Amino acid sequence: MSETRAPEGRLDVIHDIGYRHYEGPRLGIGYATRSLYTSSLRGAFGLGRSGKSKILPMAMAAIMAVPALIIVAVSIYVKMGKLPVDYPQYLTNLQFVTAVFTAAQAPVLLSRDLRFMTVPLYFSRPLRSSDYVRAKYAAMVSAVFILTMLPMLIMWIGSMLGSMDFGYNTRHFAYGVVAAAFYSLVYAGLGLLIASLTPRRGFGVAAIIALFMVSAGVSGALRGVLHVTGHQAASFWVAMLNPGFLIDSTVSWMFDLPLRGNVAEMPTTLGGVVFLAEIAVLAVGTFALLVRRYRKI
Amino acid sequence: MAVITTNNLTKRFPRVTALDHLSVEVQPGVVGLVGANGAGKSTLIKILLGLAPATEGTARVLGLDVATEGGAIRERVGYMPEHDCLPPDVSATEFVVHMARMSGLPATAARERTADILRHVGLYEERYRPIGTYSTGMKQRVKLAQALVHDPQLVLLDEPTNGLDPVGRDDMLELIRRVHREFGISVLVTSHLLGELERTCDHVVVIDGGKLLRSSSTADLTAVTSLLAVEVTERQNDPGFDVDAALRARLTEAGLTVSADSGHVLLVELHGDDVYDVIRDAVAELGVGLVRLEQRRHHISEVFAAGAGALGAADKAEEAAHV
DSSP: OGGGSOOTTOTTOOOOOOOOOOOSOOOHHHHHHHHHHHHHHHHHTTTTSOTHHHHHHHHHHHHHHHHHHHHHHHHHHTTOSSOSSOHHHHHHHTHHHHHHHHHHHHHHHHHHHHHTTOHHHHHTSSOOHHHHHHHHHHHHHHHHHHHHHHHHHHHHHHHHHTTOOHHHHHHHHHHHHHHHHHHHHHHHHHHHHHHTTOSOHHHHHHHHHHHHHHHHHHHHHHHHHHHHTTOGGGGGGGGGGSHHHHHHHHHHHHHTOOOOTTOOSOOOHHHHHHHHHHHHHHHHHHHHHHHHHHHTO | OOSEEEEEEEEEOSSOEEEEEEEEEEOSSEEEEEOOTTSSHHHHHHHHTTSSOOSEEEEEETTEETTTOHHHHHHHEEEEOSSOOOOTTSBHHHHHHHHHHHTTOOHHHHHHHHHHHHHHTTOOGGGGSBGGGOOHHHHHHHHHHHHHTTOOSEEEEESTTTTOOHHHHHHHHHHHHHHHHTTOOEEEEEESOHHHHHHHOSEEEEEETTEEEEEEEHHHHHHHHEEEEEEEOOOTTOTTSOHHHHHHHHHHHTTOOEEEOSTTOEEEEOOSTHHHHHHHHHHHHHTOOEEEEEEEEOOHHHHHHHHHHHHHHHHHHHHHHHO
């Protein structure tokens, strides 16, 4: 067989076949926006990036899901017939995890491109700045939605496996989905808006965490003041100051759920409507400000 | 057909006029755009990409209007920015594939084109390593690759040799020539070094303060800008003798245009090969040694001065006509 082999040294030669033009399809703005969405969503969980960048988002997803698994396992084992935690209540209890995930990953989506000045490369392509913002916003909203839906799904599937009341669980699972959607829009929007203001990832992370913590502190302190001074009836308004309390209050009001934890008072009808409007303004407003922020680049 | 045409293109910012009634036509090939920092090069590129509106005037790229057809232009044009634009934590392959998809190439085609173009710009095994580990020269190649990956008809290269050592500079200039010669892609390359562009470009456009100073073929430009620098020794036995003045007198007598450079260097305009003979004979007759005889190019500032002079003369002529 050795006679038919190519001469020594010829097998590993890379032949320069010259430059070839590209005659294939160019799929345009919609395709590019979708590609940017997919790669950004994967990036939000560290997929397709180094092992190090997977640690935090994956840890947050685990912290979000593991208590739900334990709750489901215990409820089924002791035959409770009912989950000990309501669906939206679960997200309220783990608000901090959602906040940390947002703070850590929103800068991954935007600050990187600003810091390494990659943004002009995107805008020298058919993609417009509004397409870029749309892809990044949708990716971050989806990332937070996946994070918050994970325990909801575990609990709902667990309730089915434990033969719990189907109607009750499905209804309350739906409330949880609404809560998850609110968290996704509000947290992602605020996180991205802050991240878009700094090319330094560390600053972005710190600023987003600070927003959630400081607003929670101020809101709690104000409620204390209102209680002491005898304005208890009006004290539900302080929930407007913190994104987490806001969503908790709004969901409790919308579905008439029992009050627990952070929210001590149910909003009035006017309050509920105003809260819903605030959620809408936060979602639309942060997106509009992001579009404006990138128009000038 | 011209690849770039601007007509009275003007861009005013609140405090500065970046482009001032610029009318220029760029033909296919390698065209250099020269200007000092702040001459309006980057502003012009932004307008040509349809990313910034012109205050006045029009511009067309590949026959498309920059004001209304920016998207179509950006689909057919590649852009390599002057500044760093590469994330350090991904490999060249991953990055260029991503940018190819941003240009609308389907996933498979994006991977194939990336492999091809990285080979063409001279990146081999290292293309799988994170970009953060690359040398400046390799990073410049990645920047060029992302501008070429979607097979544009025209690339705009903003200061591609910035930060490179002399060897890296030569490699990059050779690569730029190949982009046109072998890939058939027209190139507009900016630089603040005229000498560099003379070697690479077919045509050079010089702008200053947003105004067109000169647009001519490289051959024309070098014809007027070639100079010979001449330096000779003192006379050993006659230290008082002013050799420079004597040499200057002899050369001027022979019909050459001579000017003094710094120190003992004389600059002689190089019209043809016989200039060398005249200088050799003059030096021999004076009986001194020749220290230096080298070809020099006008520094960019001299072209500016010449251009400004020409403009000044034109202004005066116009004034005279008005009177």
